[in-house]
Amino acid sequence: MEQLKIIKIGGNIIDDENALESFLNDFSKIHGKKILIHGGGKIATKVSQALGIQTQMHEGRRITCKDTIDVVTMTYAGLINKKIVAELQKYDCNAIGLTGADGNLIPSIKRPVKDIDYGFVGDVKEDKINTSLLQLFISKEICPVFCAITHDENGQLLNTNADTIAATIAKSLSKVYNVDLIYCFEKNGVLADINDNNSVIKNITPENFDKLKSEGIIANGMIPKLSNAFDALDYGVNRVIIKNAQYISDDSGTFITQN
Numbered sequence: 001m002e003q004l005k006i007i008k009i010g011g012n013i014i015d016d017e018n019a020l021e022s023f024l025n026d027f028s029k030i031h032g033k034k035i036l037i038h039g040g041g042k043i044a045t046k047v048s049q050a051l052g053i054q055t056q057m058h059e060g061r062r063i064t065c066k067d068t069i070d071v072v073t074m075t076y077a078g079l080i081n082k083k084i085v086a087e088l089q090k091y092d093c094n095a096i097g098l099t100g101a102d103g104n105l106i107p108s109i110k111r112p113v114k115d116i117d118y119g120f121v122g123d124v125k126e127d128k129i130n131t132s133l134l135q136l137f138i139s140k141e142i143c144p145v146f147c148a149i150t151h152d153e154n155g156q157l158l159n160t161n162a163d164t165i166a167a168t169i170a171k172s173l174s175k176v177y178n179v180d181l182i183y184c185f186e187k188n189g190v191l192a193d194i195n196d197n198n199s200v201i202k203n204i205t206p207e208n209f210d211k212l213k214s215e216g217i218i219a220n221g222m223i224p225k226l227s228n229a230f231d232a233l234d235y236g237v238n239r240v241i242i243k244n245a246q247y248i249s250d251d252s253g254t255f256i257t258q259n
């Protein structure tokens with residue numbers, strides 16, 4: 001099977017103009033088939049604040065009220081997505097900016113209310129991802145660039161965590177490509193000491209994940225990221241790596257494996 005790199009960049013990189021530009025320059029130079037997924041939670045929080053809309057998070061997920069879905073749509077699908085696509089064009093990487101509504105690429109379902117009402121948050125309908133359209137873009141050397149917006153096929157846009165979008169696309173395309181899923185952020189990998197960028201844990205398995213989590217070494221946004229990573233491996237993704245956005249093409253970072 002052909003090789004496909006699915007790369008996700010997180011909010012702290014997107015919020016740093018120089019880091020983002022440098023990352024996009026490196027990304028454009030990656031040979032072969034690739035897809036980019038971006039977050040932008042930090043900027044959405046700033047925009048909400050400027051508009052006087054309160055931000056509420058629960059376990060790393062944004063509670064998305066009626067005003068907030070408008071803010072995140074404008075911020076992720078508009079401002080951030082189009083800036084990234086324009087920058088990639090500058091570096092001769094032909095990219096197309098997408099939400100899950102475009103081409104019905106990522107249908108999702110509004111998260112059912114249980115203990116928490118997340119509002120307009122979407123859980124991806126994994127078996128309905130439009131993989132054939134994605135394959136078409138990739139085969140024409142057009143690089144899909146996804147933001148964190150999906151839709152319910154009934155006219156409602158929904159907010160979906162970007163790490164989850166990356167893992168879900170990786171899982172569905174692993175049936176037709178040999179997929180590497182690479183989570184890029186501002187640190188050198190998963191760290192044994194969050195304040196020491198040299199303390200990268202080289203390998204994480206489900207077994208040491210439970211231990212690191214119970215010791216509080218792995219916390220916050222890293223917990224759902226690793227759950228997404230194990231899920232992707234269970235569904236046939238070849239490799240999952242968590243690493244610094246500055247070093248996308250070397251072999252640094254944390255490798256997530258099944259054992």
Ligand SMILES: Nc1ncnc2c1ncn2[C@@H]1O[C@H](COP(=O)(O)OP(=O)(O)O)[C@@H](O)[C@H]1O
Nearest residue numbers: 010011012039185189190191217218219221222
């Ligand atoms: N052991 C750890 N090593 C590295 N980062 C960690 C660790 N534990 C928690 N984190 C936090 O996880 C965050 C990355 O996850 P997330 O919030 O999803 O960010 P992003 O969307 O930028 O990838 C880091 O910014 C860091 O604050």
Ligand SMILES: CC(=O)N[C@@H](CCC(=O)OP(=O)(O)O)C(=O)O
Nearest residue numbers: 011039040041061062148161162
């Ligand atoms: C439902 C939900 O939480 N959606 C995320 C989508 C953006 C995202 O994932 O951004 P980062 O990768 O920068 O964190 C949010 O609005 O924060």
